Structures are given as C-alpha cells and as structure tokens.
Amino acid sequence: MEISQSQTEFQGLPFKSAFRPESVAVIGASPTFLKWGHMILTNILAGGYEGRVFPVNQKEDLICGLSVYKEIGDIPGAVDLAFITIPAGKVAAALEQCGRKGVKGIVLITSGFSEADDEGRRLEERIVKICRQWNMLLIGPNTMGVILPHSKLFATATHARPRKGSVAFISQSGNLGNQLILWAQQQGIGISAFVGSGNEAMINCIDYLEYLEKDPYTRTILLYIESVGDGRKFLEAARRINRKKPIIVLKGGRTEAGNNAAASHTGSLGGEANITEAAFRQAGILTSKVPSELLDFSIGFSCLPLPRGNRVGIVTLGGGWGVVTADGCNEKGLVVPRLPEHIIATIGKYLPSFWSRGNPVDLVGTRDIEVPVVAVEELLKWEGIDAVICLGIVGRHELVRLMIDSARRSDERADSKFLNQVESISSGFENDYIERVTELMEKYEKPVIGVSLARSDKGTISRVEGKRYKGVFYQTPEDAVNVLAGMVGYNSFLRKRSFYPL
C-alpha cells in the first residue's frame, strides 16, 4: 500500500476536472450489446450527459451515430475524463496516449490487475507510474464506473440514474454500490457522486474522503469499505471531515467469514484493516451492518434538520403502530416523554373523547387535515421534544384509491364524479400535509420523520419547491426509529465529542 505517496500527491491531482468533466472519451467503445464498451457508452449517451462524448476504437467508424476515433490522440479538442474498457495488456499504451493528449482523469474499468495475480500486480504498478508521470487521476482499475449526476454523467454497467443531490457514495464493491444506487434512484435520493473505487491503485478511500470534504455538492458521505490501508490515518481524516459532513460506513469483513470473503474479493487483509466498531464510534462515524441502512441514513441526514436531543413525539394513525414505534425508540436509546396537560388539552380539542391522551398521540383515524398538522406542531413547539415520528398520514391515499376502486366495481350505479372528487381531495390532502410538515421543520428546526401507511413506488423522499427540508416517509416504523437514533447519536458526537451510547 502506497498511501503516503498517493497522499502527498493528492493535492496536485486534477480531481475537479475528473469529477466535473466537460468531455469524455470511451476507449474501447463497442457496438456490441453487453460488452463493457457498449454498456458504458450507451449509458452515458442515454443518460443525457451534457458534455462531449468521443468513442475510441481502432476497428469501427460509427457507434451509436457518433464518429469513432482510432486513437485518443485523434480527437479534436480536450478530453477531461477517459473511460477505458480494453484488455489489461493494452492499457499501458492507451494511458501513455491519454497522458500525451492531456487527459485529466482515467476511469479504468478493465480488470485483471492486482486482484487477479502477480503479473497483474506488476502491471498495476506500471500503470500507476504512467498516470503519476502524466499527472492523471486514476480511478480503479477493476472499477464498475462512476456516476456524477451534477454533470448528468452516468457511467456504470447498471443503468441506474439517480437524481442529483448531496449524497456521495464511495464503494469498494462495484456490485454492492451499483445495487444501492439503483435503490437510491427508486427512493428518490439525490446523489452528488458515486465511485466504484475498484483496486484503489492510486486513489484510495482516504483520498476520496479528502476530496469530498471540499466538494461543494456533497453534504453526506457513504462508504462501503473492506480495507482502508492505514487505519489510523483513515480515522484521523474521517474524524475531522465527519464534523462537517456526516460519514456513514458499512465495513465488510467484520467477522471471520466476512473477512475470508473480503480477502478473496479485494485482497484485503483483516489484520491490516480491522478497525473496530468502537474505533469508528470514537471518530463519530455512524456504522451500519447492512447495506440498505446506508441509504436510510443518507435520507435522514440529507433531508431533515438534525435533532438536538433524544426525546421523541410519536403521532400515529392507529394504536399498534404507535406501540411498536415506542418500543423501538426505547430499545434504541430514545425517550418517549409523557406530555404536559396543556398539549393534551390542545390536541384533545380535535379528537374524540376516548383518544390516547398521551404520547404516542393516536389520531384514531381522523380525516381532518388540520388534526395531524396540529398534533405535529404542538409536539414540535414543546421544548420537551426534539423530534417527531409521524406514522401514516402519507400513504393513506393509496388505501383510498383501493376503496374507490372497490366502490366502482361493486356498484355500477356508483357516483363516478363524486368518487373522482374524493380521489382528488385525498391526493391533495397528502400534498398539503407534506408541504405543512416541511414548513414546520423549518420553523422549529426539528425533524419530522414520516412512515408511509402503504408501501408505494413513490419513493421515500417528497420534495417541496423552495423548502429547506424535505418530506421523508420511510416504509416501516423501524427504519424511522433507526435513522432518528443514528442522527441523535451523530448530534451528540458533534456537541460532546462523544457518541451517544445507543
């Protein structure tokens, strides 16, 4: 591991040109479906990349309607970033040409380097040397590609195209990363950058962290790591950066079985990289044990204000849901305080006499839009509450839709105009509620975490034009509790320099 070398050269490397390229080349571009040179090129083109795209291939003249260049040197004008998909044996020569052309960054998709055998390791050393010599930033080799939504540059084999946003994700596993990026797209998570870091021959995860520290688009950082090389250095950097931008880590290889698997995957050695859970915590880094949690956390941190303490108000459409959420809160170190009489009195004005009169506030199936908003605001207003979890206002429209469908199907004389009206009112109700909640979060600077009543394909995040925060509606109460607990822990680290003991 040559961390110190890559570190010293970090400042001199053209990170910005590589991460905000105005033109890209695909060396090994191919007209053949399922070849890497086709997957990357068609993704870039169909994804609507805003810069210029140059296919390079010695045997073709036209691919996807674009003129093909025999060599990168033939391209008129500058090339910021070159994707390389040609066989390992031909990479060194191509890199020399890139260097002469003035290319700033290389995404080396090709595998067969240090992850394969000793010969590959020697080859990898050679290509790093070439890139250093020409001052080119090298991502990979053996990477699944990069996604840079702020440049509309989607360049991975998985043709997922998440929207642009503030969450960066560096992954030492391409396939894990790609899968999560697809889910991120489905959930509506905004991404600033995704990098499959591959073999990390030149740029390792510490370097990426240090770049992201200064990247204006990035506010939250996700890492999947199996090995970090110099653990002490990683923790030092992470501890500093984490105070500005929360870092959430999934560490692969925590157990014997995982470690064995990691050794054959990225060639990481457990001994070298075994940063413990406790060490991550000391650096204020949130850790996750499962991939999906990385995304859950990123949504909370990127869309909601940070809670200032661990006291939770729960608003629920239905008692059982409130019970499991209260249990979850307590089990994660969150407190569900009893409400003072004046709040009970205010909320009680809107509810039938037999309501729960406590926290959780059970709205008993009310259909008045004012009631959930009043309940949420009364809780936010109170200094005894740091965050609100609101279960099931959003998603009810899906249930109404199902009911309307039944009404139509069971009665041929059903009043269609009236049912259309109901559908439109119910849909508007949800949108109004989301808008009100984003306003309340801004007013009180406390998070309101939602849970959707029905699983839908709408995604987890609802954006409201002009609002600082976003509506967040997880699929399950456990997700909401878990994320809130993580945010409380992070806030506690920021304030006291120690992690809240969850």
Place this chain on the structure above:
Amino acid sequence: MEISQSQTEFQGLPFKSAFRPESVAVIGASPTFLKWGHMILTNILAGGYEGRVFPVNQKEDLICGLSVYKEIGDIPGAVDLAFITIPAGKVAAALEQCGRKGVKGIVLITSGFSEADDEGRRLEERIVKICRQWNMLLIGPNTMGVILPHSKLFATATHARPRKGSVAFISQSGNLGNQLILWAQQQGIGISAFVGSGNEAMINCIDYLEYLEKDPYTRTILLYIESVGDGRKFLEAARRINRKKPIIVLKGGRTEAGNNAAASHTGSLGGEANITEAAFRQAGILTSKVPSELLDFSIGFSCLPLPRGNRVGIVTLGGGWGVVTADGCNEKGLVVPRLPEHIIATIGKYLPSFWSRGNPVDLVGTRDIEVPVVAVEELLKWEGIDAVICLGIVGRHELVRLMIDSARRSDERADSKFLNQVESISSGFENDYIERVTELMEKYEKPVIGVSLARSDKGTISRVEGKRYKGVFYQTPEDAVNVLAGMVGYNSFLRKRSFYPL
C-alpha cells in the same frame, strides 16, 4: 379477563362456520362512501366472495345493486357470519336478532366498548353474554375485520386482497395488521386467515391459536400481541402448537414507552402480560422486534424446506455482496464453511481462473445459465452445507431491461429484433433458474434463499406449478440471513427442544 370461561367453551363454538362462511350479512350496510358499512360491503363484493351477501339497513332498499333487509330476521335462508357496523348502543338488540336467526359468527367492527370507558365495558360484558347464550362466536368488538382468502372473503377497511395460502395472522392491532396484509399482498404471501382480534371480549389469542392448530389451511402462524391474559396458559398452548406449526410473535409493549402506549391502546397491563423474550424462546417461539420481519419469516417458513443445521453456502454475483452476507451469517450464529477441493474443482470448470475459489462462490458476472445452477447444486449436494443463499441471479433481467432501453435510446440504428431477443432470453433465463432451484430444493430437501439483484414490484415469492417449494427472493441480503437464522433456530428447537443460541 375470562380466559378460563372462553377456554372451556372453545370447543363448543362454531369456529368452522365462522371461518368458512357460506353466507354473510352486513348489519349497518351503507351506500355512503367511507362509512364502515360501505367499506366492508364493497370490499366483500369487489373481492369476489363466493357465498351469498345480505346487506341489512332499516332505511335503505338497494345498496350496490343488492336488495337490503330491514332486519337480519328478514333474510331468506341461513347466515353464517354477520359483520356489524352499527353504533354500540344498538349492538345488543342486533345480536339478539342474530341469535334467533341462527347466525354462527359475529365480526363486531363497532368500537366504544371496553376500550372506551366503564359504560363500554359493561356493554361489552352484556354482548358477550348474549353471544354465549346463542352459541355465537364473537370476533371483536373494535376489530378492523377479517380476511379469509380461501373463501375469497375480504372484509376489512383496507382493501388489500392477499392470495390464498398457508399463513395465518392474528393481530391485536387492526391498523398494524391491515398494513402488513397490504405488504403481504404486494410480496405475494399466501394467507389462510387474517383476524383483527380487537378487544378479544370472547375469543382471545389463545383461542385463535387453538383453532389454527387444527385448521387444515394454516401451516405458519403470525401473532401481533400486546397482552395475552394468562401468560402461562399462552406459553403452554404455544409450545405445543409451535411443534406442528411455527409461531412467530411480535410483542408490543416490551419497553416502558411501548408498555405505556399499549396500556392506552388495548388497555393491556404490563404486569399481567409481560412475557419475556426468554420465555418465548423457551416455548420455541420465534420473536420479532419489527413488523416487517413477521412477513419475512412467514415467507421462509411457508415456502422453503427447513434447514437441518446452520452451515451456509453463499453464491454471489459480485464480491462485496458476498462479504456482507458472510458477515451477516457469522453475526447471526450461522457458519460459512470452507469448501472441499472437489467442489472447488467442479465449480471452477465453469469460471475464469481468477474466481474466488471458496465460499462465498463469486460467479464473477457469468451469463451462462448453467453456472449458478451448478454452483447451487454442488453446494446442496455436499453434506457440509445445510442451506444456500444465492445473491442476484434473479433481478438481473431488470438490469438487462434498463440496458436495452439505453441501447435503443442512444442508437437509432440499434437492431431492435436482436434486442427483443435478448430481452426474451434474459427473462426466460430467470424463469428457468427459478424452476431449477425449486427442483433442487425438492431433491436435496435444503433451502435455497434468494436475494434479488434489483428491487422490483414482482414480489418476494415466485411460484412454479407442481413444485413443493417456492422460489424466494428477498430484497436485501440481511433479510435472507435473518430469516435463515430464524429457521435454523426453530429447527434446533424442534430437534433438541432448546432454541439455537442466536
């Protein structure tokens, strides 16, 4: 609590007529959208209930095209099950009429009984007495309804209509139950019966368990409970039944906050009902802390053979995924054994030289259908493996679909016929793979738990005609690991009468 009474009378009650009704009445049927009497009636009608349906309402003549009866006594022919949605004060009189009519079972939706106040409690005692007198089974009051898919009877406010199957779900929370039933439908889980047990005035969760023990449609039982009344009796019954049909419990009110919430929800008192996690374990009952897990477990138990031990083979499309799965296995008490040379040699014939040569078996992005099948079978065949987790063969079609879309959009001269062919081959590949896996499970009587590469709306379960087991493809590796660990624990309880220490 009158457990002993309801217990002694359990055998005499007409459970079967209530759970397999040939005709139903809706007392309080209404033409008004969003009223309970409309929600229940339209759900029953639109859901395609196969028996006769009789609306009862004193003021209407025709609802949903059906003749309306003033009183239940006016209905020609027998009524097995009556849904009641009229106000609490009118329920007693209606029950007397039901009794005279010879109704077998009552689903009393109406609230305002013991959950409301002392007067409600007295009223509840009175209606239980009436039902006992007429030998009518009483579900509720304050229930969200029932779903009996084997009779195509869907009678809840949430118009979810899960397919028929072998999973029964008794829930002391209507809203939690309804929500989970909607997810069950989305995931393709087959349901034998769902009951919102409401206030459990006559029939409590022990009674339901004892009915389900003998119900030929039910093979797996899910319970959401806040209070079980007589804890010792519950555990005794559960321990016996659990040996035939696995019982999975989510206990609400485990913590102080949850307990307070439960007290105001179902009026349960912590002291009375506080069965500990350890006590559940001793009875061999799998416990869940979060609602979604109930469904995850039910899928494993109802679709897969039970693993005979805790040794897991992992097959993965991509290294990182294998690493996090191996970590998860170890952290849940599962073992990921090293493979003997003969298995490495056999699988190695199908893979490039640089493959992982171990467990997890990383298929390195192979596109040959034989390779995953060979890998899975080689692992199943080996006596050193009790179960296989296979990551990402299914779901790849979704990625291929995205790639084809890019190819079309980026190249107007793309060979459309060829791309259609690719799409069809890729789709067929997945179906073939699922069929082969179900055959292998039958051949080796070991579970193969899948994880889908892409989150899709296809659901978790894939059925193959004529096969004993079903294809199961969870959304995340953590779900697969968690369910497998639960099944291993249950099997260990069955064999050794003690729970595997997870």
